[in-house]
Amino acid sequence: MRVFSSAKTSDNSERVVLERVSAVAEALPRLPRADCVLLDLQLPDAVGLDGLARILAEAPTIAVVVLTGRQDDTAGIAAVGAGAQDYLAKDQVDGQLLLRALRYAWERGRAEQFEQRLLQHQLLMRENARLERGLLPSPLIEDPRLGLTVRYRPGRDGTLLGGDFYDAIEVPDGSVRLIIGDVSGHGPDEAALGVALRIAWRSVVLAGMPMSDVLDLVEKLLLVEAIQPLFATVCALTVAPDRRSLRMTLAGHPPPLLLDSPDGPRLLSENLGPPLGVTPGIERHELHVPLGRQWSLLLYTDGIFEGRTPDGRRHTGPERMHDIATRLLPERRDRDETLDRLIRTMDALHGGPLDDDIALALLTCDPAGERR
CATH class of the missing domain: 3.40.50.2300 (Response regulator)
Known part of the structure; x- marks a missing residue:
């Protein structure tokens, strides 16, 4: 041999x-x-x-x-x-x-x-x-005036899902509930917890729970299901049936960017509360925001702006992302391409694909949709 x-x-x-x-x-x-x-x-x-x-x-x-x-x-x-x-x-x-x-x-x-x-x-x-299509949500919005465009990209090679999550539901009274969140940390445990929180949120919303109680129940699930101390940042909002106002609660999450408002582009950044899981049971405040007849609202997780510049000295930062989004979003009617361009631009500033998970949700209201 x-x-x-x-x-x-x-x-x-x-x-x-x-x-x-x-x-x-x-x-x-x-x-x-x-x-x-x-x-x-x-x-x-x-x-x-x-x-x-x-x-x-x-x-x-x-x-x-x-x-x-x-x-x-x-x-x-x-x-x-x-x-x-x-x-x-x-x-x-x-x-x-x-x-x-x-x-x-x-x-x-x-x-x-x-x-x-x-x-x-x-x-x-x-x-x-196939698995990702099953785990990511199918937003339930029927109002022709509203459009919801989403992007989701895990930040680590070979990962199916990250800890970011989002969902949107139009409830029987005509209002639209929307949530976007981010579980702290990276790994399969955090990804599984993110999916569990999204499903819990959808379940209690479909059950008709008032908005003030929904996040309390989601927080309780987080405390029960987390196998190690974890927290989650969340932005949860309800758009009124007439689409002229919204109510929003922030739990440690970056504020959404409102475009086409009467006062011009602005961040909805008041009444920022602690993340879920940090101070259980704390009273959370809602922000009431008036809206115009036509508007766009960008919700996102921090992975979109926490990339470092190629020299590694500083993060890209939310301000830079806001400036780019403010320039890109109004100029294009193709919302899918707009979000893709935003991600490509932030990748380029980072010097390559961003390291963290990314979730984006662009909710738009166009009264002309009623006549289509």
């Missing part, structure tokens, strides 16, 4: 290093540094396909070429079916054929590994997309 590895020499030619062993047990410790194995099916400690099975159990991705007896195609085909890359008859092997077979087996093994990783990645992406 022979174990091969290869390397490039100084003149860029290929150098093959051969280690000869007489038993599978001697080969197993050498497999991590090997590229290919030439395996005799008749060894002192392994007969037939037993040696192949032991080698592949120890090194599943290694290329193996088996040596069979004279004209024994049946054993060779069985070995290939069991995971070998190729087989050779002992009485038909010469130096060139052997080297070509080993090189072919090695390259074929590498190609199969790449295809397997690609397939696994594609399957994971499709599965993640």
Whole structure:
């Protein structure tokens, strides 16, 4: 039995290093540094396909070429079916054929590994997309005057969902409830808690709970479900049935940006209370905001502005994000493209994709929608 590895020499030619062993047990410790194995099916400690099975159990991705007896195609085909890359008859092997077979087996093994990783990645992406569609909400708004455009992007590679969450529901009296929030920390526990808080909020809103009680119940769930001390920032608001005013509660969350208001763009930043989970049971205050006939309201989580500039010296900051949003939002009627441009611009200021989770919700009111 022979174990091969290869390397490039100084003149860029290929150098093959051969280690000869007489038993599978001697080969197993050498497999991590090997590229290919030439395996005799008749060894002192392994007969037939037993040696192949032991080698592949120890090194599943290694290329193996088996040596069979004279004209024994049946054993060779069985070995290939069991995971070998190729087989050779002992009485038909010469130096060139052997080297070509080993090189072919090695390259074929590498190609199969790449295809397997690609397939696994594609399957994971499709599965993640299906799961994310199930976990992210479907806003329930029927009023043709209102438009809701959302964007959600986890901030860590390979993550399905982050700790940010949002939801929106039009209730029977015609008012619209909307929430956006951010669970402190990063990881699967925080993501799961964010989903739980969103579902809890939707459940109590659909049950007809008054706005003053909803956040208290959501906070109680946070305290029960969090497996470690965590808090969540939240912006919750109710738009009146006539769409000319809203009531809002902030719990440690960045204030939304109101556009097209009678007083021009402004932040709704009064009565900022502590995050959920910090001071349970505290009385929370509502801010009443009058609205014009046509308006846009941007809600967001802090991931959109907490990226650092490429030199790493300072955060981009909310003021810069507000200036960019104020310029972009009124100039485009394509709200999807507007939010995408906002994210791309903030990514560029960061010098690459932002590190943190991002959730954006753009709620617009256009009276012309009633006539469409």
